[in-house]
Amino acid sequence: MLFKELVIEKLKNQFSDSIVEVTDFRDDLSVLIKKEKIVEAAMFLKNDTDLQFTMCKDVTAIDWATRKKRFTVVYHIFSLKDNFNLRIKANLDDEPWQIESVTSVWPGANWYERETYDMYGIVFVNHPDLRRMYMPEGFQYHPLRKDFPVLGIPDSLPLPKVIK
Amino acid sequence: MEQKSNVYTDDKLYKRLLADKDITIDDALENEMVINMGPQHPATHGVLRLVLRLDGETVLSVVPELGYLHRGYEKMAEDMSYIEYIPHTDRLDYTATLCNNVAYVLAVEKLLGIEAPKRAQYIRMMVAELSRIAAHMVAIGTYAMDVGAVTMVMWTFREREKIQEIFDKLAGARFTTSYTRIGGVGADADSDVLKMVKDFLDQFHASLDEMDKLLLGNRIFIERLEGVGVISKDDAVALGLTGPNLRSAGVEYDVRRAKPYLFYNEIDFKIPTYAEGDCLARYFIRGDEVRESVKILYQILDKMPQGDVMANNPKHVFPHKAEIYSKMEELIHDFMIINYGINPPVGDVYFSAENPKGELGFYIVSNGTGHPWKMKIRSPSFCNLQAIPKICKGAMISDVIAIIGSLDPVMGEADK
Amino acid sequence: MGLEAKLNKDGFITTTIDAIIAWARKSSVWPMPMGISCCAIEMISAADPKYDLARFGSEVMRFTPRQCDLMIVAGTVTYKMAQVVRRIYDQMPEPKWVIAMGACTSSGGMYRSYNVVQGIDQFLPVDVYTAGCPPRPENLINAVMTIQQKISKTKARDFQDIPLLDLETAKN
Secondary structure (H helix, E strand, O other), X not given: OOHHXXXXXXXXXXXXXXXXXXXXXXXXXXXXXXXHHHHHHHHHHHHOOOOOOOEEEEEEEEEOOOOOOOEEEEEEEEEOOOOEEXXXXXXXXXXXXXXXXXXXXXXXXXXXHHHHHHHHOOEEEOOOOOOOOOOOOOOOOOOOOOOOOOOOOOOOOOOOOOOO | OHHHOOOOOHHHHHHHXXXXXXXXHHHHHHOOEEEEEOOOOOOOOOOOEEEEEEEOOEEEEEEEEOOXXXXXXXXXXXXXXXXXXXXXXXXXXXXXHHHHHHHHHHHHHHHHOOOOOHHHHHXXXXXXXXXXXXHHHHHHHHHHHHOOOHHHHHHHHHHHHHHHHHHHHHHOOOOOOOOEEOOEEOOOOOHHHHHHHHHHHHHHHHHHHHHHHHHHOOHHHHHHHOOOOOOOHHHHHHOOOOOHHHHOOOOOOOHHHHOOOOOHHHOOOOOOOOOOOOHHHHHHHHHHHHHHHHHHHHHHHHHOOOOOOEOOOOOOOOOOHHHHHHOHHHHHHHHHHHHHOOOOOOXXXXXXXXXXXXXXXXXXXXXXXXXXXXXXXXXXXXXXXXXXXXXXXXXXXXXXXXXHHHHOOOHHHHHO | OHHHHHHHXXXXXXXXXXXXXXXXXXXXXXXXXXXXXXXXXXHHHHHOOOOOHHHHOOOOOOOOHHHOXXXXXXXXXXXXXXXHHXXXXXXXXXXXXXXXXXXXXXXXXXXXXXOEOOOHHHOOOOOEEEOOOOOOHHHHHHHHHHHHHHHHOOOHHHHOOOOOOOHHHHHO
């Protein structure tokens, strides 16, 4: 059995009603899961002896702008056992935009969740240190949201005074 | 001036401290001290800022602060076409510009479902490996400079200059090359370039041995790094380290072997690993990787096939410039690509390549138009920096310099 | 041969204090390498054996602003970094000069984005702008030589009114 099929089967057995969609585009396996189950699924994927997704490579989000479920949080996790990359997605339904943090499962997700919070304003509940990653603390906006202009909001970031 | 003889005895020190009303002995001697390091510091490799809490010389905790070079890459990507974005990838990990170029176009090609001709892929492999050597030269040189061996940076940059001359000839720019194209590479590597690569490799072994002799014959260098900044195998995996930093902790994970892209499956090379996971291992592993790259480059030169360097795919790949000026159809395709973009299918892909710093990944979400809907750059330096609080805890303050140097972050890609 | 021959003949030379100070200053420029991003690597290249900035008396790169009189701003300056750059500039003793190395520092360059300062002349007095992304080492050497030309035209009275260190701004 291919590792890919094993992952799908195991996930379907464990979280039959929580898995919304499984897609396979360009050989990238992607699982859409209900956001309430994200930590549980993370625990399962990491600790299952056949799967061992021990590394979290990336956490990010997508802003769909016009959809009702505006944000999708995307996790890329990796199993060193079979060098397999799995993508987990979770849709955020409604404001307030928040989801459970997976830092307790993968410590490596810590900074990525901070980055996602900084860029999209998605709050990761139970995150140990949820601060902005890149932008200064006092900044009020979230740059990667689609309603934020590329050139920024004038005067939102101060400059030092001009030297005459 | 009677203090002169015994100014350092405790008695005198207490008296002087007590004389100052604001400072109590407890404050000065018992409490911890907070030190700011960076963002402008010779050893932080760019604009990394660390806030350290010290007890004497021992580091209790470290808080890295990033964002001093946050240029908004991911936001800008949403506003430009796939082709326009190639020059921006140069400036991610600016020590290895061509590795980024190659990784990016491979990600877009994966999204499009096209493939470059074999010669183009081999040229990509060649420039990526040359770039890897150039990046490791910077890494080794600055690392040695940080711990006190200033000569090294001159030697490594001497070698790096030779590689940049090759890039100058091949891509027309010595530093920010923007050489790859979607579906191929910008220009064919002619026999002059291949000869330059060969000449460089032939003399490189001697220089590399010379450098090793200079550093490894030096007890100060060895003792400063051995056993310092140890990270265990499990921690390295849990924190998501990749590249040389992960392999120096004993995990044999290299994207070139784990998920072969280009033609790395046709090439015979070893993946050096060390079990120690300390600063010295992280120095050794870079030297070993450079040697492996040299081996790979010799094989590439041997196996370099003939043929085109751009795929023939008018909807996604630029036609040749001479044909645009002389043929109507090519002109139309060129116009369409420039104006409307390459319009990949709706979907999302994640592609990662092995960069000198670790695994560089691009996660691209396409909505079918000429611009990416979302582009996420998974930069290795960002993740590697995450290990700093873990590694630095309990180390001496002077070790922090060595640890940053050994992790070799490049802030261009860590901050994006 | 230049000065020695003249001294041998006459035993003295006539010049102005301004000229001799400017001559001494221009031949011993100590740069402060404000290396921020890509340009920093090319700045190291300019100082490496092949290009050798030392030929022009400016190889003494000091990472503390207190010892420097030329700031080479090499790399993209973001809003967060601008505060730091300015703070370091304020700590440099007068007289001081600034090179804006590369397109990013000169005008924001290819980064038309929310976090990049569109030209450091919004908060720093720039003396020489250098083209290129990043400029080749030759180009940086040219910028240093231009600064030297500029220094050779200075007079002592140009700097009289400027306080040694702007303490108020440095404190903030």
